[in-house]
Ligand SMILES: NC(=O)c1ccc[n+]([C@@H]2O[C@H](COP(=O)([O-])OP(=O)(O)OC[C@H]3O[C@@H](n4cnc5c(N)ncnc54)[C@H](O)[C@@H]3O)[C@@H](O)[C@H]2O)c1
Protein backbone atom coordinates (compact mmCIF):
# COMPACT_ATOMS: atom_id res chain seq x y z
CA UNK A 1 0.00 0.00 0.00
CA UNK A 2 2.78 2.43 0.95
CA UNK A 3 4.53 1.71 -2.40
CA UNK A 4 1.37 2.45 -4.33
CA UNK A 5 0.85 5.68 -2.35
CA UNK A 6 4.41 6.79 -3.11
CA UNK A 7 4.07 5.85 -6.76
CA UNK A 8 0.87 7.86 -7.32
CA UNK A 9 1.36 11.59 -7.72
CA UNK A 10 -2.26 12.67 -7.00
CA UNK A 11 -3.59 13.82 -3.63
CA UNK A 12 -4.16 11.16 -0.95
CA UNK A 13 -7.81 12.18 -0.56
CA UNK A 14 -10.35 13.63 -2.93
CA UNK A 15 -12.26 15.29 -0.09
CA UNK A 16 -10.90 15.68 3.45
CA UNK A 17 -13.30 16.86 6.17
CA UNK A 18 -12.01 18.41 9.39
CA UNK A 19 -14.54 18.55 12.22
CA UNK A 20 -13.39 21.13 14.80
CA UNK A 21 -10.92 23.41 12.95
CA UNK A 22 -9.30 24.83 16.11
CA UNK A 23 -5.55 24.77 16.82
CA UNK A 24 -4.97 21.21 15.56
CA UNK A 25 -7.69 21.06 12.89
CA UNK A 26 -6.74 24.42 11.35
CA UNK A 27 -3.06 23.42 11.36
CA UNK A 28 -4.00 20.29 9.37
CA UNK A 29 -5.99 22.46 6.94
CA UNK A 30 -3.16 24.97 6.56
CA UNK A 31 -0.58 22.25 5.90
CA UNK A 32 -2.88 20.40 3.50
CA UNK A 33 -3.53 23.65 1.60
CA UNK A 34 0.19 24.45 1.41
CA UNK A 35 1.29 20.92 0.55
CA UNK A 36 -1.24 20.28 -2.20
CA UNK A 37 -0.71 16.49 -2.24
CA UNK A 38 -2.87 15.67 0.77
CA UNK A 39 -6.38 16.49 -0.43
CA UNK A 40 -7.98 17.90 -3.56
CA UNK A 41 -10.78 19.52 -1.59
CA UNK A 42 -10.85 20.66 2.04
CA UNK A 43 -14.03 20.85 4.10
CA UNK A 44 -14.26 22.36 7.59
CA UNK A 45 -17.12 22.01 10.06
CA UNK A 46 -17.52 23.41 13.57
CA UNK A 47 -20.31 23.60 16.13
CA UNK A 48 -19.50 27.26 16.70
CA UNK A 49 -20.81 29.74 14.10
CA UNK A 50 -17.99 32.14 15.08
CA UNK A 51 -15.37 29.49 14.31
CA UNK A 52 -17.07 28.70 10.97
CA UNK A 53 -17.08 32.40 10.09
CA UNK A 54 -13.42 32.80 11.03
CA UNK A 55 -12.33 29.70 9.08
CA UNK A 56 -14.10 31.13 6.03
CA UNK A 57 -12.49 34.57 6.53
CA UNK A 58 -9.05 32.97 6.80
CA UNK A 59 -9.73 30.92 3.64
CA UNK A 60 -8.64 27.72 5.36
CA UNK A 61 -11.06 25.40 3.52
CA UNK A 62 -12.83 25.14 0.17
CA UNK A 63 -16.13 24.60 1.98
CA UNK A 64 -17.24 25.56 5.47
CA UNK A 65 -20.25 23.63 6.75
CA UNK A 66 -22.07 23.95 10.04
CA UNK A 67 -23.94 20.69 9.52
CA UNK A 68 -21.56 17.77 10.24
CA UNK A 69 -23.68 15.29 8.25
CA UNK A 70 -23.31 17.40 5.10
CA UNK A 71 -19.61 17.95 5.81
CA UNK A 72 -18.82 14.22 5.91
CA UNK A 73 -21.31 13.01 3.26
CA UNK A 74 -18.90 12.72 0.32
CA UNK A 75 -15.58 12.83 2.20
CA UNK A 76 -13.07 9.99 1.79
CA UNK A 77 -11.43 10.95 5.08
CA UNK A 78 -12.96 12.60 8.15
CA UNK A 79 -10.73 13.77 11.02
CA UNK A 80 -12.37 14.64 14.33
CA UNK A 81 -10.38 17.48 15.94
CA UNK A 82 -12.85 18.29 18.75
CA UNK A 83 -12.14 18.07 22.52
CA UNK A 84 -11.63 14.51 23.84
CA UNK A 85 -15.00 14.55 25.65
CA UNK A 86 -16.86 15.23 22.36
CA UNK A 87 -15.00 12.82 20.02
CA UNK A 88 -17.13 9.70 20.58
CA UNK A 89 -20.39 11.65 20.39
CA UNK A 90 -19.45 13.45 17.19
CA UNK A 91 -18.04 10.22 15.72
CA UNK A 92 -21.25 8.31 16.46
CA UNK A 93 -23.27 11.15 14.93
CA UNK A 94 -21.36 11.32 11.62
CA UNK A 95 -20.55 7.63 11.07
CA UNK A 96 -23.94 6.70 9.55
CA UNK A 97 -23.56 9.55 7.03
CA UNK A 98 -20.09 8.51 5.86
CA UNK A 99 -19.68 6.69 2.56
CA UNK A 100 -18.45 3.06 2.59
CA UNK A 101 -14.65 2.85 2.39
CA UNK A 102 -14.09 6.36 3.77
CA UNK A 103 -11.67 6.57 6.71
CA UNK A 104 -12.62 7.97 10.11
CA UNK A 105 -9.76 9.41 12.16
CA UNK A 106 -9.34 11.63 15.21
CA UNK A 107 -6.55 13.49 17.00
CA UNK A 108 -7.56 13.20 20.68
CA UNK A 109 -4.94 13.34 23.44
CA UNK A 110 -6.23 10.15 25.10
CA UNK A 111 -7.22 6.87 23.46
CA UNK A 112 -8.76 4.09 25.58
CA UNK A 113 -11.92 5.87 26.73
CA UNK A 114 -12.62 7.19 23.21
CA UNK A 115 -12.32 3.67 21.79
CA UNK A 116 -14.66 2.25 24.41
CA UNK A 117 -17.26 4.97 23.90
CA UNK A 118 -17.12 4.90 20.10
CA UNK A 119 -16.91 1.10 19.65
CA UNK A 120 -20.69 0.46 19.42
CA UNK A 121 -21.04 3.00 16.58
CA UNK A 122 -18.10 1.80 14.45
CA UNK A 123 -18.88 0.36 11.02
CA UNK A 124 -16.95 -2.51 9.41
CA UNK A 125 -16.94 -0.63 6.08
CA UNK A 126 -15.50 2.59 7.60
CA UNK A 127 -11.94 1.98 8.88
CA UNK A 128 -11.15 3.84 12.10
CA UNK A 129 -7.59 5.13 12.58
CA UNK A 130 -7.05 7.03 15.87
CA UNK A 131 -4.05 9.37 15.90
CA UNK A 132 -2.38 11.77 18.30
CA UNK A 133 0.03 14.41 17.02
CA UNK A 134 2.46 15.17 19.85
CA UNK A 135 2.53 18.84 18.94
CA UNK A 136 0.65 21.85 20.14
CA UNK A 137 0.78 25.13 21.99
CA UNK A 138 -1.12 26.71 24.87
CA UNK A 139 -3.34 28.55 22.34
CA UNK A 140 -6.58 27.34 20.79
CA UNK A 141 -8.95 28.24 17.97
CA UNK A 142 -8.51 28.62 14.21
CA UNK A 143 -6.24 31.68 14.48
CA UNK A 144 -3.76 29.75 16.61
CA UNK A 145 -2.93 27.08 14.00
CA UNK A 146 0.09 27.11 11.68
CA UNK A 147 1.25 24.91 8.79
CA UNK A 148 4.57 23.86 10.36
CA UNK A 149 3.10 22.75 13.71
CA UNK A 150 3.75 19.06 13.04
CA UNK A 151 7.25 19.36 11.53
CA UNK A 152 9.63 16.83 13.12
CA UNK A 153 7.03 15.99 15.80
CA UNK A 154 5.78 12.52 16.58
CA UNK A 155 2.31 11.43 15.63
CA UNK A 156 1.19 8.32 17.54
CA UNK A 157 -1.33 5.97 15.88
CA UNK A 158 -3.45 3.38 17.68
CA UNK A 159 -5.31 1.41 14.96
CA UNK A 160 -7.70 -1.33 16.08
CA UNK A 161 -6.83 -4.99 15.38
CA UNK A 162 -9.57 -4.93 12.72
CA UNK A 163 -8.43 -1.68 11.06
CA UNK A 164 -7.30 -2.63 7.52
CA UNK A 165 -3.50 -2.00 7.25
CA UNK A 166 -4.12 -0.06 3.99
CA UNK A 167 -6.18 2.53 5.92
CA UNK A 168 -3.49 2.90 8.58
CA UNK A 169 -0.85 3.25 5.82
CA UNK A 170 -2.84 6.06 4.21
CA UNK A 171 -3.12 7.98 7.49
CA UNK A 172 0.57 7.36 8.24
CA UNK A 173 1.41 8.80 4.82
CA UNK A 174 -0.83 11.80 5.49
CA UNK A 175 1.05 12.57 8.72
CA UNK A 176 4.40 12.18 6.94
CA UNK A 177 3.21 14.78 4.43
CA UNK A 178 2.22 16.95 7.44
CA UNK A 179 5.93 16.81 8.39
CA UNK A 180 5.54 14.39 11.31
CA UNK A 181 7.26 11.14 12.28
CA UNK A 182 4.91 8.30 13.13
CA UNK A 183 4.74 5.41 15.58
CA UNK A 184 2.02 2.79 15.86
CA UNK A 185 1.25 1.65 19.42
CA UNK A 186 -1.30 0.00 21.66
CA UNK A 187 -3.92 2.45 23.08
CA UNK A 188 -3.28 1.49 26.73
CA UNK A 189 0.45 2.06 26.24
CA UNK A 190 -0.33 5.38 24.54
CA UNK A 191 -2.36 6.56 27.53
CA UNK A 192 0.39 5.65 30.01
CA UNK A 193 3.11 7.33 27.95
CA UNK A 194 1.06 10.50 27.51
CA UNK A 195 0.13 10.53 31.20
CA UNK A 196 3.79 10.95 32.12
CA UNK A 197 5.10 13.13 29.26
CA UNK A 198 2.11 15.43 28.77
CA UNK A 199 -0.79 15.08 31.20
CA UNK A 200 1.16 15.07 34.49
CA UNK A 201 3.31 18.10 33.46
CA UNK A 202 0.10 20.03 32.73
CA UNK A 203 -1.42 18.96 36.05
CA UNK A 204 1.74 20.18 37.83
CA UNK A 205 1.71 23.49 35.94
CA UNK A 206 -1.96 24.20 36.75
CA UNK A 207 -1.33 23.25 40.38
CA UNK A 208 1.84 25.28 40.94
CA UNK A 209 0.20 28.38 39.46
CA UNK A 210 -2.77 27.89 41.79
CA UNK A 211 -0.48 27.43 44.79
CA UNK A 212 1.50 30.60 43.98
CA UNK A 213 -1.71 32.52 43.43
CA UNK A 214 -3.14 31.34 46.80
CA UNK A 215 0.08 32.39 48.50
CA UNK A 216 -0.09 35.82 46.91
CA UNK A 217 -3.67 36.16 48.20
CA UNK A 218 -2.79 34.96 51.70
CA UNK A 219 0.24 37.16 52.20
CA UNK A 220 -1.11 40.01 50.04
CA UNK A 221 2.35 39.99 48.56
CA UNK A 222 3.61 40.45 45.06
CA UNK A 223 5.05 36.92 44.61
CA UNK A 224 3.81 36.76 41.03
CA UNK A 225 5.44 40.10 40.14
CA UNK A 226 8.81 38.56 40.80
CA UNK A 227 8.20 35.43 38.72
CA UNK A 228 11.33 34.88 36.66
CA UNK A 229 11.75 32.46 33.80
CA UNK A 230 11.45 29.24 35.85
CA UNK A 231 7.92 30.08 36.98
CA UNK A 232 7.10 31.66 33.63
CA UNK A 233 7.85 28.37 31.85
CA UNK A 234 5.13 26.78 34.00
CA UNK A 235 2.68 29.60 33.26
CA UNK A 236 2.96 29.01 29.50
CA UNK A 237 1.68 25.48 29.95
CA UNK A 238 -0.87 26.60 32.56
CA UNK A 239 -2.42 28.99 29.99
CA UNK A 240 -3.87 25.99 28.08
CA UNK A 241 -7.57 25.56 27.36
CA UNK A 242 -9.66 24.48 30.42
CA UNK A 243 -12.19 22.37 28.47
CA UNK A 244 -9.47 20.48 26.62
CA UNK A 245 -7.57 19.69 29.81
CA UNK A 246 -10.63 18.86 31.89
CA UNK A 247 -11.53 16.28 29.25
CA UNK A 248 -7.99 14.86 29.10
CA UNK A 249 -7.71 14.47 32.88
CA UNK A 250 -11.12 12.80 33.20
CA UNK A 251 -10.56 10.52 30.20
CA UNK A 252 -7.11 9.32 31.27
CA UNK A 253 -8.03 9.01 34.93
CA UNK A 254 -6.32 5.68 35.75
CA UNK A 255 -2.99 6.30 34.03
CA UNK A 256 -2.79 9.90 35.24
CA UNK A 257 -3.54 8.99 38.87
CA UNK A 258 -0.92 6.23 38.69
CA UNK A 259 1.75 8.65 37.40
CA UNK A 260 0.71 11.28 39.95
CA UNK A 261 1.12 8.73 42.79
CA UNK A 262 4.60 7.83 41.54
CA UNK A 263 5.47 11.51 41.25
CA UNK A 264 4.28 12.19 44.80
CA UNK A 265 6.46 9.35 46.12
CA UNK A 266 9.47 10.79 44.30
CA UNK A 267 8.68 14.29 45.56
CA UNK A 268 8.47 12.88 49.09
CA UNK A 269 11.89 11.28 48.62
CA UNK A 270 13.26 14.68 47.57
CA UNK A 271 11.63 16.34 50.60
CA UNK A 272 13.27 13.75 52.82
CA UNK A 273 16.68 14.31 51.21
CA UNK A 274 16.35 18.06 51.75
CA UNK A 275 15.26 17.58 55.36
CA UNK A 276 18.23 15.29 56.14
CA UNK A 277 20.77 17.11 54.00
CA UNK A 278 21.31 14.15 51.66
CA UNK A 279 23.46 16.01 49.13
CA UNK A 280 24.21 12.97 47.02
CA UNK A 281 20.51 12.22 46.45
CA UNK A 282 19.70 15.84 45.64
CA UNK A 283 22.56 16.17 43.13
CA UNK A 284 21.68 12.83 41.54
CA UNK A 285 18.08 13.94 40.91
CA UNK A 286 19.14 17.28 39.46
CA UNK A 287 21.70 15.61 37.21
CA UNK A 288 19.02 13.26 35.85
CA UNK A 289 16.91 16.27 34.92
CA UNK A 290 19.83 17.98 33.17
CA UNK A 291 20.64 14.79 31.30
CA UNK A 292 17.07 14.48 30.00
CA UNK A 293 17.00 18.12 28.85
CA UNK A 294 20.35 17.70 27.06
CA UNK A 295 19.29 14.55 25.26
CA UNK A 296 16.08 16.25 24.09
CA UNK A 297 18.14 19.14 22.70
CA UNK A 298 20.53 16.70 20.98
CA UNK A 299 17.52 15.01 19.38
CA UNK A 300 16.13 18.44 18.42
CA UNK A 301 13.00 17.91 20.56
CA UNK A 302 13.47 20.96 22.81
N1 LIG B 1 -3.79 21.66 21.75
C1 LIG B 1 -2.88 20.72 21.72
O1 LIG B 1 -1.74 20.94 22.11
C2 LIG B 1 -3.25 19.36 21.20
C3 LIG B 1 -2.25 18.52 20.69
C4 LIG B 1 -2.62 17.25 20.19
C5 LIG B 1 -3.94 16.84 20.23
N2 LIG B 1 -4.88 17.67 20.75
C6 LIG B 1 -6.26 17.20 20.75
O2 LIG B 1 -6.86 17.76 19.59
C7 LIG B 1 -8.23 18.06 19.83
C8 LIG B 1 -8.49 19.53 19.51
O3 LIG B 1 -7.66 20.33 20.31
P1 LIG B 1 -7.40 21.87 19.90
O4 LIG B 1 -6.29 22.33 20.77
O5 LIG B 1 -7.29 21.99 18.43
O6 LIG B 1 -8.76 22.51 20.41
P2 LIG B 1 -9.47 23.89 19.95
O7 LIG B 1 -10.27 24.33 21.10
O8 LIG B 1 -8.48 24.83 19.36
O9 LIG B 1 -10.45 23.40 18.78
C9 LIG B 1 -11.53 22.52 19.02
C10 LIG B 1 -12.66 22.93 18.10
O10 LIG B 1 -13.70 21.96 18.22
C11 LIG B 1 -14.93 22.63 18.16
N3 LIG B 1 -15.97 21.77 18.75
C12 LIG B 1 -16.19 21.46 20.04
N4 LIG B 1 -17.21 20.59 20.16
C13 LIG B 1 -17.64 20.34 18.90
C14 LIG B 1 -18.67 19.53 18.35
N5 LIG B 1 -19.45 18.81 19.14
N6 LIG B 1 -18.83 19.52 17.00
C15 LIG B 1 -18.05 20.26 16.18
N7 LIG B 1 -17.06 21.07 16.65
C16 LIG B 1 -16.85 21.09 17.99
C17 LIG B 1 -14.71 23.91 18.94
O11 LIG B 1 -15.69 24.89 18.64
C18 LIG B 1 -13.30 24.28 18.46
O12 LIG B 1 -13.35 25.11 17.32
C19 LIG B 1 -8.50 17.67 21.29
O13 LIG B 1 -9.07 16.40 21.32
C20 LIG B 1 -7.12 17.66 21.91
O14 LIG B 1 -7.05 16.76 22.99
C21 LIG B 1 -4.59 18.92 21.20
Ligand SMILES: O=C(O)C(=O)C[C@]1(C(=O)O)C=C[C@@H](O)C=C1
Pocket residue numbers: 108109133134135136137138197198199237240
Ligand atom coordinates in the same frame (compact mmCIF):
# COMPACT_ATOMS: atom_id res chain seq x y z
O1 LIG C 1 3.31 22.39 23.71
C1 LIG C 1 2.29 22.49 24.35
O2 LIG C 1 1.91 23.55 24.80
C2 LIG C 1 1.42 21.32 24.55
O3 LIG C 1 0.71 21.35 25.50
C3 LIG C 1 1.42 20.23 23.58
C4 LIG C 1 1.02 18.87 24.10
C5 LIG C 1 2.08 18.40 25.10
O4 LIG C 1 1.81 18.22 26.26
O5 LIG C 1 3.22 18.19 24.64
C6 LIG C 1 -0.30 18.92 24.75
C7 LIG C 1 -1.27 18.01 24.54
C8 LIG C 1 -1.26 17.14 23.38
O6 LIG C 1 -2.04 16.06 23.45
C9 LIG C 1 0.03 17.01 22.76
C10 LIG C 1 0.99 17.94 22.95
